[in-house]
Amino acid sequence: MTKPSSSLIDCALDAIRTGKLVAIPTETVYGLGADASNRDAIQKIYQLKGRPTDHPLIVHVQAPPSGSKDLEKDWLTILSPWTRHIPESALILIKHFWPGPLTLVFEKSKLVLDSVTGGQATVAIRSPAHPLTQELLHRFGGGIAAPSANRYGRISPTSAADVDSEFPNNPDLLILDGGPCEHGIESTILDVSGEGPPKLLRPGSISPSMIKASTGIDVVSRGNAVNHPRVSGTHLAHYAPHTALYLYSESSIVSQLDSLIHELPKAKFALLVWEQEHSHYEVELKAYLNNLTFIALAMDPAQLAKQLYRLLRDLDQGQYQGILIPSPPKTEAWDAVRDRLQRASFGSGPSSNNHVSS
Ligand code: TXA
Numbered sequence: 001m002t003k004p005s006s007s008l009i010d011c012a013l014d015a016i017r018t019g020k021l022v023a024i025p026t027e028t029v030y031g032l033g034a035d036a037s038n039r040d041a042i043q044k045i046y047q048l049k050g051r052p053t054d055h056p057l058i059v060h061v062q063a064p065p066s067g068s069k070d071l072e073k074d075w076l077t078i079l080s081p082w083t084r085h086i087p088e089s090a091l092i093l094i095k096h097f098w099p100g101p102l103t104l105v106f107e108k109s110k111l112v113l114d115s116v117t118g119g120q121a122t123v124a125i126r127s128p129a130h131p132l133t134q135e136l137l138h139r140f141g142g143g144i145a146a147p148s149a150n151r152y153g154r155i156s157p158t159s160a161a162d163v164d165s166e167f168p169n170n171p172d173l174l175i176l177d178g179g180p181c182e183h184g185i186e187s188t189i190l191d192v193s194g195e196g197p198p199k200l201l202r203p204g205s206i207s208p209s210m211i212k213a214s215t216g217i218d219v220v221s222r223g224n225a226v227n228h229p230r231v232s233g234t235h236l237a238h239y240a241p242h243t244a245l246y247l248y249s250e251s252s253i254v255s256q257l258d259s260l261i262h263e264l265p266k267a268k269f270a271l272l273v274w275e276q277e278h279s280h281y282e283v284e285l286k287a288y289l290n291n292l293t294f295i296a297l298a299m300d301p302a303q304l305a306k307q308l309y310r311l312l313r314d315l316d317q318g319q320y321q322g323i324l325i326p327s328p329p330k331t332e333a334w335d336a337v338r339d340r341l342q343r344a345s346f347g348s349g350p351s352s353n354n355h356v357s358s
């Protein structure tokens with residue numbers, strides 16, 4: 001059930017208070033939300049999503065009012081029911097990046113339900129920037145636990161219609177329609193629960209070098225992190241479309257298409273190419289024009305992140321035998337998009353066993 005307008009916030013508030021599920025818009029992707037302190041409501045999230053119950057959820061919290069006279073004190077008050085300890089560096093990150101697309105993993109307080117944290121000693125928290133969800137959180141006063149509002153292992157939804165297509169005509173799910181998501185991929189996750197510098201658990205639109213430039217804080221990569229907690233997004237088969245997705249390198253695309261089309265001469269493929277390469281590929285792949293639909297991509301990581309899931313969802317409806325997408329450059333600016341593409345490629349297709357080709 002999708003409804004726009006402000007009276008919808010009243011319905012959403014009522015649903016959250018009475019232990020029901022509400023799909024919430026955020027600046028990253030839509031979340032499948034429930035009262036984080038209601039055990040039965042949390043179970044409904046796992047059931048509807050089909051997610052294993054040991055995969056922890058992010059708790060979404062309100063931000064202090066815009067005229068706050070003491071931001072630090074207000075954030076500490078908002079976080080106190082959820083966390084045992086807030087390191088100095090985490091407070092700096094919060095003041096710079098919240099509300100926004102950054103999730104922080106803290107030592108959890110005794111009050112946090114095991115079903116929210118998957119039984120771990122830590123809890124992931126973020127304050128999302130979307131005004132509708134902020135209003136809902138503000139009026140609710142508590143935390144809303146929410147994973148991305150997709151079925152387990154599938155592409156995150158970036159519009160209310162996408163949520164509806166994941167859980168079609170579900171009378172038990174209220175969808176708060178906040179329009180298309182601004183960033184289009186999930187938040188950056190940093191673990192600030194242990195000793196030492198924050199550890200990157202999932203790349204997102206806030207990168208380690210942006211954090212360093214605006215706060216002076218060094219973020220270490222997961223590779224250097226010892227005993228990092230589970231992040232379900234780190235399972236390889238994640239964010240996957242039903243259609244097989246192949247990542248290609250510019251040097252191998254001709255031979256890759258040769259062998260695909262040799263095996264399936266009548267098949268149609270969606271070939272995504274960097275905008276500036278478009279005309280060059282049309283000439284180079286002349287022999288296969290009947291098999292190919294060309295789609296030009298702007299070579300800009302933020303723009304591609306914003307379009308990526310929308311594009312994959314639309315192409316998934318397009319009866320293609322496969323989707324071919326160029327491997328993004330191996331630079332930090334592309335880390336989040338590259339991460340999602342590699343997982344999508346790995347888990348894609350009817351049998352979910354494709355391999356990343358580069
Ligand atoms: O942008 C986002 O983060 C979206 C919006 C809705 O906020 N949410 C989202 O939730 O992507 P989800 O559940 O799809 O991904 C959250 C990730 C999961 O991979 C989960 O394992 C990890 O956060 N996570 C949650 N609690 C954690 C914890 N205590 N320690 C480590 N990872 C945790």
Ligand code: MG
Nearest residue numbers: 147148156233
């Ligand atoms: Mg997810």
